[in-house]
Amino acid sequence: MMKQSTRAFVGGLAVLLTVACSGRGEPAAPAQSGSGSGSAAPVAAGAEIRMDGSSTLLPLGEAVAEEFQKQRPSRVTVRASGTGGGFQKFCNGELDIAGASRPIRPAESKACADKGVGFVEIAVAYDALSVVVNPQNSWVDFMTVDELKRMWEPDAQKRVTKWSQVRSSWPDEEIRLFGAGVDSGTYDYFTKAIVGSEHASRGDYTSSEDDNVLVQGVSTDKLALGFFGYSYFAESAGKLRVVPIDDGVAANGPGPVSPSPATVLAGTYQPLARPLFVYVSVASLGRAEVKELVAFYVSNAARLSREVGFIPLAVSTSAAVQRRFAAGKKGTLFADGSAVGAKLDEVLKLAEVAVADGSGSGAPAPK
Amino acid sequence: MGEIVFRGLCLAAVVLPVVSLLALLAAVAAEGIGRLDADFVMRFPSRIASAAGILPALVGSVVLVLLTMLIAVPVSVGSALYLEEYGKRGRFAGVIEVNITNLAGVPSVIYGLLGLEIFVRFLSLRQSLIAGALTLSLLVMPVIITASRESIRMVPQALREAALGMGATRWSMVRSVVLPMAAPGMITGSILALSRAFGESAPLIIVGAATFITFLPDGVMSSYSTLPIQIFNWVSRPQEAFQANAAAGIVVLLAAVLCLNAVAVLVRHRLQRPRI
Structure with missing residues (x-):
């Protein structure tokens, strides 16, 4: 009897060692295959698509992940660290997509730039506080x-x-x-x-x-x-x-x-109507599955946001968002980090006009 | 007169918590029972409350706690044995002892922050099962170490001396006298600590357990979710139907923790039967 329990104890130790070793071995494996194919994407583990950020946007992110995975087998995970916590991870290169219930702040933009994380800003729905x-x-x-x-x-x-x-x-x-x-x-x-x-x-x-x-x-x-x-x-x-x-x-x-x-x-419920955004890492958009997911997000945002209780963008606004995404426009339209009082369709139109005029890529910040 | 009052107070101290616990359980069970069926346990989460299930969260919780057990129990038992049987008593031992006791009282979020910096970022384990299990291990180890030390101290000194007096080495004394006698207490302490880990959510949110996931973990580097996180997610939804899902999830969580505790009791009874 005594011997048995000793054996069980030693056996437990052996199992632990095995686990510890396999735990060490696994992270090396994707790194090897990654260097073989020449892609140095920071988010390579199992080609998982990582979404995080605003907990307000969580229901929409979940709905998109759920529907997208029915269409295309993939591994999408959604977390909710909050808008600020999400940007922190996003600019650290830990995420593919960050949800935000306010535009990215100048300080956060800078943190992203410092780490070389470019982003595409996409308005997906409205919420009314x-x-x-x-x-x-x-x-x-x-x-x-x-x-x-x-x-x-x-x-x-x-x-x-x-x-x-x-x-x-x-x-x-x-x-x-x-x-x-x-x-x-x-x-x-x-x-x-x-x-x-x-x-x-x-x-x-x-x-x-x-x-x-x-x-x-x-x-x-x-x-x-x-x-x-x-x-x-x-x-x-x-x-x-x-x-x-x-x-x-x-x-x-x-x-x-x-x-x-x-x-x-x-546009009459002011100033408490707010646009909700997702920010997509430019590096991640190089991965086919991320690009497909974002395209799916943009084109299904209206239907799914109605289902989970948000207010869909107007058809014309949504079309402008899609044009902007298709054109691969980077950066934010809200240079001062605030969308209070901003009318999305006007902001987007201004940005398009600015590009058509050839007056530079930087969109004017709405006041 | 004084005794009657004291007895009354003691009775109230027993009855009040039990009644409020039962009321809580009854309320949760009444709300969740309608959602509890095989489908609920076998399905993946969904934005449609009536189609949603807890499979990845339940599997994630079980795997996470198993991993935590494999990491925390051997290390804790080893450290308890060292502190009680091998280590010298002195200032250093005193410092360690105070620290372990203090660590047992540190809020779990702090372990989450520690895990985020060490395991998720520094060791680049990312938001994986193993990073979650290592973080939970830190959380439960002080508890298991303390419980194990208590049960090692319960082994009569006379038995140790008898073994050593018969020429046993220290190792064989520990192996064949101390460990078997202390094992029931160690196992009970471990299982109770692990059932706490099972219900933990704050540190796991920080080290990145997923809120929404539609695949099962397929290795220690996989993303995962856990039951408490799934429940928390549902509780904070505006739609009434998700509250029923949360209640059903709570029933499953309670049942699982109850099973763990039952195992603790069974194991202790088995091992405490007279030997030889």
Whole structure:
């Protein structure tokens, strides 16, 4: 009996050694075959297509991966490190495709350039950040961007705590705020659009990376106000009431506007309608399977984004995106790293005109 | 009077956690039971909730924990044996001891960050099974080492002295007296630590377990997903139908952890039967 257990122990050690050796041996194998065929692609392991980035975009990435693999046998993996975390890995050459709920920042562009990672920027869908209150909230009829700013700016911390401080006709009761976690692209976009500078807001609100927690919070608290992606509002419409937003710009439609596919496409739901992007590494586009996947992504984005709860690009915008991808245009159209207030079709048109004029490859940054 | 109050408090301390645990289990089971069938376990994930399954996540979890076991258990048992039987007691041993105890309390995310830098980037293991298993090994080793040392200390000193007194070498004393007697405790500690690893998600997200994958791991360098990550992904979806999937996934996860723990109990009982 004693001998047996000793043997089992030694046997376990032997197995461990074998595993350790095979673990060491395997990474060498693809490297050898890689050097043989002369391709020095950094992402060669099993010809896997690696997608990562924005967790907002995850459902769309999954849908594309799922459908693409039905068509063409391949190994696609999707991860969700967040927009910022995704760009970090992307610029480190660890990914083929990075999803982003905001355009790449100048600092991130530079990090990519330093590592020699070129990229193609592709707009795939819209999301509408929706500001919501509890259905029992009877006083909020709409909000202006200024009122939202007064509620969310850093100075509001511990000072703006009552609804009456935002608009005097509102009740003298506590505001309970719910919003995206500070590491998310959603937070970056909301703060840039409402407060005016990215990453600046009060800290005394309930934050969560899981939007369902926010839905739950607002739907059970009469005094709550929160913001999150359109799909979370659309799926819980009965439990939440959406707040129409007035940006005070007559050109974007006069008066308050509620988020919906129609208002987002018409460009009147401003400034909280945001485009979602994928960034594809130029080196990876040299691999046939990646190129096919991206082409599939671009041409099926409308159908699949509707299925997972995003707002598809207008047909003409989508066509411009496809032309830009087919022409192999590199770099970003948002040189200042912000898409707040930008109208995609105009930005794309400007870029095409700039190329037609021969006035250089750099597209003008939208203001 | 005092005793009655104390008994009441103790009873409450037993009843409250058990009742809340049962309530939680009942709620999860009620929500997930409708989705639990063979298809759910045998299918790949999908954006269509009713067609989605957990196969790659379940297989990934099992393979990952097996790999973790193969790496962590021998190393931990070896280090426990060294610390208890071979190492000299002194300042150095004291430092190691304090460190091991501290490491057992480090949040798991920290191990994830360590794994990302060492295994994923420095050793270029990329986002592979082996990188995940090595990271989880770091996480469970302090626990297994501590449990193993405890069970080695339970071996009566008289038996060691008897073996040495009969002319046994230190190695044969360790092999035929200490190890067999300490084995049940070591195995129990290992399995409990591994069932913790089975439910771990934070460090694995950092070292790059995939959220969506439609193939099974085919080697230690393969990409993988795990059950907790699949559940986390479904829980954060807006569509109600995915919540049921998450609940069903939780039931499978709990069942798997329960099986692991049951194995721990069985093994201990078998090995604790009188020998000779």
